Amino acid sequence: VTxxxxxxxxxxxxxxGALAVMVGVYTAGGVSGAHMNPAFSFAMCLMEQFPWWKFPIFVVVQxxxxxxSAAAVYILYYDAIWYYGNGTLTVSGPRETASIFATYPADYVSIANGFLDQVIGTGVLMVGVMGILDTRNKAVPKGLEPVVVALLVLSIETSMGANCGCPLNPARDLGPRLFTYVAGWGPEVFRWVQRRG
Known part of the structure; x- marks a missing residue:
């Protein structure tokens, strides 16, 4: 953007983003199962592969x-963000910078279609990850599971990202949106706004 x-x-x-998912899975896979997505944690609870009592704890941590992470990006690109925005932090318009942190829908997307977009995209992600993890399927070579998950994420983003930018993860969108709210972008970060003016 900047x-x-x-x-x-x-x-x-x-x-x-896909490579970041790969690094996250390599980093946390052995520790926590790499639960970086509340939708994944929820799906694992539904399948009785993860205890329900841990679910709220994992969501808060996610x-x-x-x-x-959004705060780290803000610190890293602080000068660029303020220079590009001409000293203002905006969510829409030609100099918006909020989309650096969270995804915003294209101006033609309705709320219903945006919701459906995310349900389908996240569903494809969940089915793909569950398929990769299912030992009854054709096995991914040991140690390459994070690479295959990253390729799955990349394929979903490039094929389904036009409507809403493809967050696929409630934490990946809401956490940074909360950060931008407190960092000065204000309540507009929670409105259904276009990505660019």
């Missing part, structure tokens, strides 16, 4: 992690 797509674009953003 480079006006001269140093990256939506595809490089998706690639970076939200907190994404909030802290």
């Amino acid at each position: 480079s006006s797509e001269t140093r990256g674009n939506v595809v490089t953003s998706y690639l970076g 939200m907190l992690g994404s909030f802290i």
Whole structure:
């Protein structure tokens, strides 16, 4: 955003996000099962592969992690954000910077279609991850599961990201949205607004 797509674009953003998922799975897979997504934790609870009593704890930690990650991005790109925004923090318009942190729908997307977009995208993610983890399926070579999950995320983002930017993860969207709210973008971060003016 701040480079006006001269140093990256939506595809490089998706690639970076997918690779971040891969690193997250390699980092936390052995510790927590790499539960980085409340939808994944919920699905695991429904399938009785994760205890319900841990679910609220994991959701809070997932939200907190994404909030802290957004704060780190803000600190890292502080100068660029303020320079690009001409000293203002906005959610919409030609100099908006909120989409650096959270995803916003295209201006043609209705609330109902945006909701359906996320249900389908997250559903595809869940089915794909469950398929990758299911030992009855064709096995992914041991140790490459995070790479395959990253490729799954990348394929969903590039094929289904046009409507809403493909958050696929309530924590990945809400945590940064909460950060932008407290950091100065204000309550507009919670409104159904277009990504660009």
